[in-house]
Amino acid sequence: MAKIIRAEHYRWNVPLKEYKTEGTGFRHVTRQTLLGEADGEERLNFITRYFEVQPGGYSSLERHEHPHVVVIIRGEGEVVLENRVERVRLHDCVYISPHTFHQFHATGDDALGFLCMVDRERDRPQLPRDEDVERLSTNPAVRARIRT
């Protein structure tokens, strides 16, 4: 059935969860799944989530086969995309193509918040091996930015 998930200052009427329930390499990140996982939403082939990274925080450095679509809706930050670092700000849209290592950092005074859409059926993320970190770090900007 059609419905509206109402927002109130970056909180929707859905559970506020930890970013991940296992693993390491992330800091100060929360997740709200807006659509695509609840009962009655089975027809959706993709999931819409909202992630929020508090100032100084970051998501996991990881990669996977499935792509991500990200739209920034709060604050600003930096994103590592394989061997480069890019600034992102309000409403910038990021395409994370298959097998691209990525990591979001909240570098401003406010939280960095973004919508992230993914296929419902998708592969599990892979964390970097030492040789991956070494390869990405040939760019000094990436070496200075990534956290593992």
Add this chain to the structure above:
Amino acid sequence: MAKIIRAEHYRWNVPLKEYKTEGTGFRHVTRQTLLGEADGEERLNFITRYFEVQPGGYSSLERHEHPHVVVIIRGEGEVVLENRVERVRLHDCVYISPHTFHQFHATGDDALGFLCMVDRERDRPQLPRDEDVERLSTNPAVRARIRT
């Protein structure tokens, strides 16, 4: 390849298009396809668009089998969802389930802008027949709001 589509006050670095190139029953609506249709984005199974409705404008009243996920990122308005009318405002998220007639209206002083995600492969929209309009219009709020 991973990339960033940069935003500048609700304009992204993609073509600004008419909402639809055929049909009637809409007014003052533009469309920007952010991700999912360009070369190199073939792996994406869903498309991310931004629609903007100028004050007093509205989208087509229509339905289809494929669902829509909508997130309001500018202004406020009203949405017809089958036989009800709901207000929507910043960051509200709307799930338009299969076969639900829907129409977005910009009712404020500013434009109503929203992200809309859909399956890449999807059925064509159906416009309402007279009996559909009659059925929806049993709710006076819907009757007063819809434009066909």
